[in-house]
């Protein structure tokens with residue numbers, strides 16, 4: 418793991434990255450790397466669906482330069498974000514010789530990306546798009562960029578230590594089923610690389626204590642992409658979660674649905690046990706007065 422704090426906050430547009438980055442940087446005492454795309458718009462270039470491969474190359478180089486000239490930082494976006502947008506542009510435009518510019522950037526990314534960040538925080542799409550004068554009011558495009566981002570992160574995760582995505586999912590899941598930040602902290606405290614200050618900051622942010630937003634855990638499809646689902650990847654043995662076959666059912670799309678379904682089934686089982694025990698207990702009760710009347 419990179420010992421320096423090189424923190425990337427990634428995700429599609431309008432997911433709260435700037436808010437989180439601006440809050441985290443001063444708390445952690447790290448410089449904030451602002452979103453490069455804003456500088457590019459100020460220079461008069463168009464973004465997103467109207468961007469060209471030259472613009473994507475310029476954004477990549479500026480982002481790369483910013484990250485290389487800061488030993489530590491909190492980044493409002495990252496090279497992963499730049500690559501997600503660029504992949505959309507490349508797929509939706511006819512190939513020109515200038516595409517070679519971008520292919521050179523990809524070569525740099527392949528070489529450096531894995532060691533570039535110490536922590537990567539992914540923010541999923543959870544809110545309606547807030548107009549910022551920069552990004553389009555287009556939920557389909559927002560979702561498309563999100564999918565590309567998740568895919569890139571999945572690739573990245575295969576080669577890098579990105580347990581933070583797992584921690585995000587675990588924290589959001591545990592909070593959603595009613596555990597307090599302190600209870601969640603106590604669970605993480607058992608991990609070898611536990612750091613109380615950083616973990617408390619992450620847990621309190623994700624559970625909404627300091628951010629005002631209680632994050633929901635990722636759905637099963639996203640968990641699978643991260644390599645975090647232990648039931649739909651056959652080689653990985655899961656200790657107990659899902660041995661009942663729920664995870665193989667098409668209706669199961671979210672870990673919280675698994676939890677609720679399991680709770681309902683357990684309740685039904687205990688209710689029916691109580692009902693079947695009731696006649697015997699009544700019979701027992703009806704005997705007791707007779708016994709007490711014995712001389």
Ligand code: SF4
Nearest residue numbers: 637640646648664672
């Ligand atoms: S609930 Fe089951 S299918 Fe969904 S992520 Fe968890 S283990 Fe995988």
